[in-house]
Amino acid sequence: MEKKRIAVLVSGGGTNLQALIDATHAGVLQSGELTLVVSSSSKAYALTRAAEAGIPSAVLTGKSFEPELEALLKDYQIDLIILAGFMRILSPAFTARHDRRILNIHPSLIPAFCGKGYYGLRVHEAALARGVKVTGATVHFVNEIPDGGEILLQKAVEVLPDDTPETLQRRVMEQAEWKLLPLAAELVSRGEIK
Ligand code: GAR
Numbered sequence: 001m002e003k004k005r006i007a008v009l010v011s012g013g014g015t016n017l018q019a020l021i022d023a024t025h026a027g028v029l030q031s032g033e034l035t036l037v038v039s040s041s042s043k044a045y046a047l048t049r050a051a052e053a054g055i056p057s058a059v060l061t062g063k064s065f066e067p068e069l070e071a072l073l074k075d076y077q078i079d080l081i082i083l084a085g086f087m088r089i090l091s092p093a094f095t096a097r098h099d100r101r102i103l104n105i106h107p108s109l110i111p112a113f114c115g116k117g118y119y120g121l122r123v124h125e126a127a128l129a130r131g132v133k134v135t136g137a138t139v140h141f142v143n144e145i146p147d148g149g150e151i152l153l154q155k156a157v158e159v160l161p162d163d164t165p166e167t168l169q170r171r172v173m174e175q176a177e178w179k180l181l182p183l184a185a186e187l188v189s190r191g192e193i194k
Helices: 015-026 046-052 065-075 092-097 121-130 165-189
Strands: 004-010 032-039 057-059 080-083 102-106 134-141 151-158
Touching: 004 015, 004 046, 004 165, 015 032, 015 046, 015 165, 032 046, 032 065, 032 165, 046 057, 065 092, 080 165, 102 165, 121 165, 134 165, 151 165
Parallel strands: 004 032, 004 080, 032 057, 080 102
Antiparallel strands: 102 134, 134 151
């Protein structure tokens, strides 16, 4: 079977992109091919990771982000879009055009600590402020509702008494995000999740 062509959208450090790259080398991600990386910031370290892995990348900022992204997706014949720490919200028109073709990783157990305003470290700050004892990560399809699409995979992670937002973020990444995202990418590429 031909590999699905994947575009990864990033904005920052790109550790989830790195997990996808590593999963390709480890054979965990074998039904999909990391074809293109698109960053919403020219400063994102994710761009360095893409370059080191030999994956073409583009930086898109500003108002014409979506038309430019559509053109790139067409040029590179992309089948699947993965939001990996991507900090922009896509328009309802865009998500409708790519229904069940966009995956997102979110650093909590949806429906807790998700939706508008909950991204990156803020999610872990909110979890600690609320005093939850368990948090985690979720991979879901993207629709017009921020963090509202169908849930595909979730993994729980323990919150420890001395956690700071930073230590909790790291544990959620290590124990949940970096495993769930490559697995979801493989399952969707292989057609096991439709
Ligand atoms: C990750 O924790 C990801 O789950 C989160 O941002 C971080 C990006 O890290 N995404 C969101 O909060 C989306 N709402 P990375 O750039 O190292 O992958």
